[in-house]
Amino acid sequence: MQPVYLDNNATTRVDPRVVDAMLPYFTEQFGNASSIHAFGADVGAAIKGARRQLQALLGAEFDHEIVYTGCGTEADNTALLSALETQAGRNEIVTSCVEHPAILALCAWLEKSRGVKVHYIGVDSRGRLDMDAYRKALGPRTAIASVMWANNETGNLFPVETLAELAHEAGALFHTDAVQAVGKVPMDLKSSEIDMLSLSGHKFHAPKGIGALYVRRGVRLRPMIRGGHQERGRRAGTENVPSIIGMGVAAELAMRHLDEENTRVKALRDRLEKGLIQRISHAMITGDEDNRLPNTSNIAFEYIEGEGILLLLNKAGIAASSGSACTSGSLEPSHVLRAMKVPYTAAHGAIRFSFSRENTAEDVDRVLEVMPGIVETLRGMSPFWDGASATRSAFTPSYA
Amino acid sequence: MWEYSDKVKEYFFNPKNVGVIEDASGVGEVGAIACGDALKLMIQVDPDTDRITSARFQTFGCGSAIASSSALTEIIVGKTVDEALGITNQDIADFLGGLPPEKMHCSVMGYEALRAAVANYRGETWEDDHEEGALLCKCFGVDEGMLERAIRNNGLTSMEQVAQFTKATASCSTCAETVEEALERINAAMVSEGALDARDAFVVGALPPARRARKTSPLVDLTAPVTPTKLTTVQRIRAVEDVLAELRPALQGDGGDCELVDVDGNKIMVRLSGACVNCQLASVTVQGIQQRLAERLGEPVRVLPLPATH
Numbered sequence: 001m002q003p004v005y006l007d008n009n010a011t012t013r014v015d016p017r018v019v020d021a022m023l024p025y026f027t028e029q030f031g032n033a034s035s036i037h038a039f040g041a042d043v044g045a046a047i048k049g050a051r052r053q054l055q056a057l058l059g060a061e062f063d064h065e066i067v068y069t070g071c072g073t074e075a076d077n078t079a080l081l082s083a084l085e086t087q088a089g090r091n092e093i094v095t096s097c098v099e100h101p102a103i104l105a106l107c108a109w110l111e112k113s114r115g116v117k118v119h120y121i122g123v124d125s126r127g128r129l130d131m132d133a134y135r136k137a138l139g140p141r142t143a144i145a146s147v148m149w150a151n152n153e154t155g156n157l158f159p160v161e162t163l164a165e166l167a168h169e170a171g172a173l174f175h176t177d178a179v180q181a182v183g184k185v186p187m188d189l190k191s192s193e194i195d196m197l198s199l200s201g202h203k204f205h206a207p208k209g210i211g212a213l214y215v216r217r218g219v220r221l222r223p224m225i226r227g228g229h230q231e232r233g234r235r236a237g238t239e240n241v242p243s244i245i246g247m248g249v250a251a252e253l254a255m256r257h258l259d260e261e262n263t264r265v266k267a268l269r270d271r272l273e274k275g276l277i278q279r280i281s282h283a284m285i286t287g288d289e290d291n292r293l294p295n296t297s298n299i300a301f302e303y304i305e306g307e308g309i310l311l312l313l314n315k316a317g318i319a320a321s322s323g324s325a326c327t328s329g330s331l332e333p334s335h336v337l338r339a340m341k342v343p344y345t346a347a348h349g350a351i352r353f354s355f356s357r358e359n360t361a362e363d364v365d366r367v368l369e370v371m372p373g374i375v376e377t378l379r380g381m382s383p384f385w386d387g388a389s390a391t392r393s394a395f396t397p398s399y400a
Numbered sequence: 401m402w403e404y405s406d407k408v409k410e411y412f413f414n415p416k417n418v419g420v421i422e423d424a425s426g427v428g429e430v431g432a433i434a435c436g437d438a439l440k441l442m443i444q445v446d447p448d449t450d451r452i453t454s455a456r457f458q459t460f461g462c463g464s465a466i467a468s469s470s471a472l473t474e475i476i477v478g479k480t481v482d483e484a485l486g487i488t489n490q491d492i493a494d495f496l497g498g499l500p501p502e503k504m505h506c507s508v509m510g511y512e513a514l515r516a517a518v519a520n521y522r523g524e525t526w527e528d529d530h531e532e533g534a535l536l537c538k539c540f541g542v543d544e545g546m547l548e549r550a551i552r553n554n555g556l557t558s559m560e561q562v563a564q565f566t567k568a569t570a571s572c573s574t575c576a577e578t579v580e581e582a583l584e585r586i587n588a589a590m591v592s593e594g595a596l597d598a599r600d601a602f603v604v605g606a607l608p609p610a611r612r613a614r615k616t617s618p619l620v621d622l623t624a625p626v627t628p629t630k631l632t633t634v635q636r637i638r639a640v641e642d643v644l645a646e647l648r649p650a651l652q653g654d655g656g657d658c659e660l661v662d663v664d665g666n667k668i669m670v671r672l673s674g675a676c677v678n679c680q681l682a683s684v685t686v687q688g689i690q691q692r693l694a695e696r697l698g699e700p701v702r703v704l705p706l707p708a709t710h
Contacts (some may be wrong), residue, residue: 005681040676046646097472141634147454170483187475303433303460304460305437305460305461305462305465306462307422307462307463308461308463308466311409311413311463312413315413343435344433344434345433348433348436348460348481380418381418381457381460381466382458382459382460383429383438383439383458383459383460384433384460
């Protein structure tokens, strides 16, 4: 049986068309873009073409606003560290409680080692940012505000355009970690006030090991990696040419499939979600149903633990993921679900299904077929389940 | 994903003894839904023989929690209550062909549930979390009794291990200081009882043994006698053997070992094995050996590690 891959927020399959475009840059067009000879010049031109493809996906005004990095995490780190250096007299960061560790771990380190004050803005039970707290946290000491475009676990979208304007009112820069959003929602950076944006190729069918930081023209950037003059001195190190070419093609494909992502893929996600909620009692969708990525579904199944679900799904040939403590080794359920105050009865049993354009209706059917049995098996072993099923009506989570 | 042994997978995918014993002789419940795992163990005991005739469980938790619970029921059935009490969480882990370190708390949960069920059977009040002693870790409901049993049964000597075996401190970590003090106290008691080497005991604020070793290089004992006179080849080999014998317990303590292969002039060939193979600090170890040998032999030597044989 064909495996069903529903973990596209973790990583995506590299599109074969992307691989085809990359291959010549290993053995034929292998030059160093910095070289003067034809080998180098051709590669330089190809990189420029790839940069334009990415520019188009982001709706950026200039192609040179894109700085290639090794990954999304590097882009995030560069953005925050640069802002602290260039924003004289400002030593505070405003961010959210539900950011990716690429931001949160860096902030924790900055607090500890550099005395940077970090304001972590909370979210409500649906994962929506506390806008009042955000406004209040911004001030004359804020170097940069950094809020993700879309959350990796729930798919929640944050109002980044508005957040950027608010940051600017306080004289702060605004950065967004858009790793999960790029290629899934339309973007037009030239008409926004967003100063910096991080993205990662492998989330939209490009290879792993390539990312980019968008830096709006006029925003000063201090490089994190110093050395040669690559990327206009903003990120030293010989370009990862095949991956840059690949990410360019992936960006173009993502643009072409953007409508499909928001129609067909979204419909698959919705059918899976509705089907699971109908078939399985005491299950709830976490996140902001009306305002999230079209490909992401995070469903919490009460009274069972996520790892068991994933192991049984895996046995049935289905790949998904969980914010559950036991799969991560952290012993704690996801910081995102905890920030949303999802009750422990459910937070441990939260499963994320994330789609891509490569998923089919059959994939949804397969999950709908096996999931009720899996939940039943695990609930059958759970010491908490008997009481729950006896005392509470089906289809209603105990905390709805 | 975790690297679970085949046995863990087998006991997760096809767990034995799931369910309820309606009029169980003893019931033990540990953990809580908030903690991420919980186990209800039910045992049936033949009052004449004091033998456990059947055991069943219900578990909320990850794959290894379910496997550990099931393994526990398999282990205890047929044993007398006293025999059953003799098992430890390590027996559960061993039965399953080992558990990942981060999952050892699953086996501890089984061990605790067994104690609770037996207490219930014997009509004793189970020394519940709140009665037995101060609840040290409120997030995961770990009290001093459970902490001490886990530390003693498994010879825990670091905070990381304590978190892996009991989950204490792994959430809000506000209890870290209290748990550190408890670990220090219990380790100290174990040392005085001869159950633990003083060098391995946890001391608040001190670097862990491995790190201490790196910092101060205990492999080099500056007070060791230096033999300045020229040695015969046999004497040299014996001296080298002696030095290695002195160092071996330290290496073995870290799961490694070292044997002498050959002595050729000032070149001393050794073979590192066990945990030393692929250890990033192997070169530090080799240097330590080299320094110690140079001091003992009173001449510069080179220690050459040979590739492992397996």
